[in-house]
Amino acid sequence: MSATAQQSFEQLVNALHDARQAEEQFTLGYSAEQSQFVRFNHAKVRQAGEVSQASAQLRLIRDGRQAEQQVTLSGDAELDPQRLREALEQLRQTLPLLAVDPYLRLDENPWRSHSLQQQALPELSEVLELLDREAGDLDLVGIYAAGPVCRGFASSYGAFGWHQANSFNFDWSLFHSNGQAVKANYAGQLWNATDFTARLRQAREQLGFLGRPAVTLKPGSYRAYLAPAAMDEIAGMLCWGGFSAQALATGNSALQRLYSGDARLSPLVSFAEQVSGSLSPAFSDEGSPRLDVPLIQHGQAVDRLVSARSAVEFELLANGADSHESPCALSLAPGTLAPEEILQRLGTGLYISNLWYLNYSDLPAARMTGLTRFATFWVEGGEIKGPVSTMRFDDSLYSLLGSQLEDLTREREMILSTSTYGQRSTGSSHLPGALVKGLTLTL
């Protein structure tokens, strides 16, 4: 897939240039992957397969009108340009039916971007043997996803972006016989068997704590430490329109009171869209170079994610956001809490490794609910006493990351998205853990 995928994309772009009429402009997005997907249950292979897929998304613009069509590509050098020409024709027939789009704005810069990361991935047999040796006696369940991922973008204005990377994402849980579980992940672009083995062994060690007698808590407010993976769930909720210019302008953002100045978070909180250094393509799905954008600094709103369309509609400056204005590489600045001090500083309270299934119970108030999942422990006097059964929380962000936030960890984790809806995600987040004085449990 290495050189040929880019060549295939370039051939499609050339075909479009040839087919384009003088008054027409186009953009062409490209997405492809060759993936191994291996599911595990009880440390055995439950389901295994390979997926080879590619698609192109063509946007045609003429006389102030625009429409888009996505087509699946077969990999055939004659068939795929033909499919694009058919898509072009359908879009040509569609545009006259549309009114002039007042929010149409294109990035007309002929920018260039190229990133190619082709580190070798492990042979599947190597992964299976390693897993068998290190975890064959455990109740391991999860998925190994690996292979090259490509994203491309080109426009009739001469912009051209190519992003290709080999990557893997092994996401698993180890279950204790009592039903408690610990979650772990090993993901990146450079596979190292020693690192993978260390992760597995670390998770195995955590299983020991899960065998202690479970602690049952009543609803109430508890001191808590939220590990980076738990913070990732909270950050994920904020990505759900929180920073979006459109959502903020139309009452659909959970952060509208922060951005209007009616509420603020702790001065410890600084969020940014930190594309540089992440694994995401350097260009957006709309065809603009992505920018690093400070979103919240010292608890106060600074900037928002603005797509080209929102820029026109709300008279803002576009800043390289995707069309849905969601961060692809959200970063939260670190604090001062050292890893070895977490339990001691927590003292008595909850150590929460993961959260699950968050949603808003009152969106304008940024009040969210969700549950503990995987390795949540009750800690007394800085020592782990035992696992805590699943508990529901319901609390405001202005409390958790506002008045109740005591500190953030000095070390952060780079969390690579495990999402494979439609295709393997290139998103990530870079987050510390958080120590909070009070987390409200309700059920």
Add this chain to the structure above:
Amino acid sequence: MFDSSALLRQRFAALRSTAELFSLRHVKQSHQALSVRRNVAEPPFFSQDEGAMLTVRVQGVEAYAATADLSQQGLQRALEHAEALARQIARHSLLDLRDQPVTNARHDHVSPNFDRPLPTLADCLGLLAAESASVPKDSRLVDWQASLSQSLVEQTYLNSAGAELRHAQRFLFPGLGVTASDGQDSQSRSLGRDNFGQQGGFEIIERCGLVGAARRVADEALQLLMAPNTPSGQRDLLLMPDQMMLQIHESIGHPLEMDRILGDERNYAGTSFVKASDFGHLQYGSPLLNVTFDPTIAEELASYSYDDDGSQASKQFLIREGLLLRPLGGALSQYRSGLDGVANSRACGWNRAPIDRMANLNIEPGEQTLEQLIEGIEHGILMRTNRSWSIDDARNKFQFGCEWGQLIEDGELKGIVKNPNYRGISAQFWRNLAAVGDRSTFQVLGTPNCGKGEPNQVVRVGHAAPACVFRQIDVFGGDA
């Protein structure tokens, strides 16, 4: 319809394999999404997708390879990849499927009114623009959107045992949403969208009630903005069908999925509070609770004749008079568990393998009109239209929120309240089912957004339900 069949048959017949069983599942989908937001048409979006999954069974071990290269060489290559993978994982495989029965059924299934043309693109946009334009001018109405999406799906399943199963389906999702805001608070009201989707033709738009609804929906958003918060405390809860669908989905559907019970989903979607030994024994709900897997309601989103593994679908009671009878488990889960299941092995497309999914999961109607349900409540609340959902990984502790709440006192509907939320525990909640609405309260609804599986999949699921009353539920409102 089925234009690809002859060529697929020919290419499938020419495939060469040493596997004891192999199959091809070809899926061709087209999609169109139109919307008008704040009186401006969003750029129309179209998609065309086509590919195939080749699955093999080699000495009882199955593996797949999915490809969009449908040439003879492309299909053969995918088949060989799947075979090689099956051999590679053999020593590590969880399952030995040598004795699992294989279908040789042949059947065609077509959505109602599949061949009846829909209005033109221009007419659809005109309809949406008219609806958008009828939202009243009020500075507090800050966002509104009318939308219509449609999907055409043709699937052909062929296997080396002689099966040929085809279905052609058309799905429509009309929708309308309005947000009102005073700068501090925002309240939204919607119609359709992710709560309403059906198979068929333009009659779905009429059934949804989209045309002419904008003014009422906008007015309801404004009413919510001015309404007090939902009071906290225990009340009887009257759920209308567009919230019942979420309640069924999360606290009956997911917990009864057999692959969760078998542990496959423990790393992602989760497990279940239900155990395999509960089937035939567990009193899941009150005697008023009758839950069916029903692929026979033609317009419901997941009506089909055969599932994606080739099992014939038929209506089955999963829960009868409150007693748990059978899981949502397809042929493979039935083979693994020894339990009777249903034909619910489904994939979201050609690039994902079938797993246990919900399909049409319904609650059978009871005998009371809506008026009688309300009259039977002394201190309660009516809630409609889901807006928030959260439930634990065992599908037990839940908290759900709705757009619209209306208090009920002494058998009468009273004031409107905003931010209506409630929480409970699945294992207890359904035992509080106190009254079930009759067919006049029954609605066929569905959502395109049921996510599950590793790798992840989103499928369409149907939920038809009457209005239902639950006794003494913990309800509460928002912060402001």
